[in-house]
Amino acid sequence: MxxxxxxxxxxxxxxxxxxxxxxxxxxxxxxxxxxxxxxxxxxxxxxxxxxxxxxxxxxxxxxxxxxxxxxxxxxxxxxxxxxxxxGTTSVEGTPGPLPVRKFTLQTNQTYRKLAPVIEALTTTGSGRYEIVLDAYKEGVFQDLRLLPLAVSALNDPYSELAEYAKNHILPSYGPEIAGYLLESFNPAGGRSEVRKLEVIAQAGASSHLDVIVQAAENGSDEIRAAAIKCLGEYEEYTGLLLEWSADKKKIIREAAYTALAAGGSAQGAERLIEVFLQKKDREMLAAVLAYGAPAAVYARLTALFMDELTAAPETNADKKITEKAWDELAPFMAALRQAKSAELDAIYSYVLKEYNRYTSLGWIHLIDHAARYKQESADNAALEELAELAQRSVRYLPNYFHAAKGRVSPQEMFDRFAGTLTETKLIGQAAKQAAQRAQLLIHTIEEQVVDLYWDYEVRWDASGVRQYNKRILSAEEVAAEWDPRWLEWSIKQDAMNLACVFARPGHRGVQEYLRGKLEGTLKRYTYERLTNIFKGLERAELPEAERLELLISALEENNVRNLYTFDHYLFEMMERFPASYVDRVKEIAPRFKYESKRQLEYILDQLVSKQ
Incomplete structure (x- = not known):
């Protein structure tokens, strides 16, 4: 019935x-x-x-x-x-053994720890990534109850969270995760299934090659491409990879090139060189080779690169010929971006010697590429080549500076760079070039000593949030790595941020310089500048009572520009305000909004408790 x-x-x-x-x-x-x-x-x-x-x-x-x-x-x-x-209660099919998984996961985490992670992985909105990241670092994901959610995170709408689950969380479960993911793997799926396949390959590709090959042959285009890339290190599949490298679909050819470049077989190397010479996929292949290729491929491309350079036009008389030559040359630089060899070093030395020729063709990017290569080489010969290049164009002063840093003594660094800035008053074009060189040097040094990020726990928020903030090079690092004359030079160049970094006790005039900048800044300041000034004053050993008075005076100015949050350094200074400042803080707090208002309210509560 x-x-x-x-x-x-x-x-x-x-x-x-x-x-x-x-x-x-x-x-x-x-x-x-x-x-x-x-x-x-x-x-x-x-x-x-x-x-x-x-x-x-x-x-x-x-x-x-x-x-x-x-x-x-x-x-x-x-x-x-x-x-x-x-009705019927019989079970269809034949009985068989229950699946046994070898996970060594426990269930010893309290639900109080699991709850925020579960909520983060089952909802949407901001702040979830940080919760998952902290939970992983604390080992919370080793709880068996989070395993299904870790897998479902591969399909999270926030791509960074999905990628983190793929690259860190799931691989941490060991080889056993591959078999677990295979139970739900769908070769016809989209991006989440691609991530699943990549985890399977990373955790235990050699144990599941049959599944990967089937996905490479019969999956969706995305799945096929991901599976093909997983087969590069297995020489027995070189024939299939060579076949796929001629596929009609660009995504499949690119995946095959990637696998052949990773495999390192002689047949694969020949095929890659053949494709590069055909020019059809040259740009795409160059992008693949930039991340690694067999030595034979790099050696052949290096020789071809030199041939293209020497065959380049002598002048820019025919712009169409020049543009065509550049279009054929540019992929070589992309493909050889990470390659290092004596032959390539000689090629870039040749490029620098032919500076006038290549700049006349408008190939400034070629000179930039050569300068970066020499900067990374940074042997004595490369250092002198960069010194000469920086003399030709101030554009390459940063390359020269970065190459010299760490190879020569702090004293010689100062003599090479700051010592070359003349004390003689210049006029006209010479003065303009000297000012440009000084500003570029200031910017180059600032990149190394200012705005170095670190994270800290937010004390004014009971939820234990962490935020990123900026710091400057420590006084100990400055003393070990930088000549003390940089402080005097920074003051003369009016490089305020550098003067704050290089400030030290006992230097005549640094306190006066920074206090003068502070008084000028009070009229119209940004809190980033304000923070560095107070860091410099602390290094110059201005008494703390004076620094706190200067800070409260700065906050009392009416030039606040919708500040979202105070730098953590300034906040810590405010925590040391004396109780006598309570009325002054109470007066300024209503002017601020957002996080900065919460910070001031926290400080006010602390001051009230001190009374």
Missing amino acids: STALLQELHQEYRRLYIAGSELAAGDFRLKRLLPQFQQLGERSPVFKKLGEGITALIEAGSPDSLAPGIQLQENTLLLESVLYTQ
């Missing part, structure tokens, strides 16, 4: 249990089912009885009828008895 009709009636009875049996009278859904039961009731007494029950329920309310609730109960009891006798 088919139970479909009986199941439908049972569903309607369940609905009435929830909605209320009084609503059964005249119910149109039951009226629609009644004729079918009456028709079947002509041949079967049980269906006749069920039909009578439906009729009694629909016509509830007559003096002789049962109460709707009792009638519904009796009808349901009869219906479930029929369903029980007509």
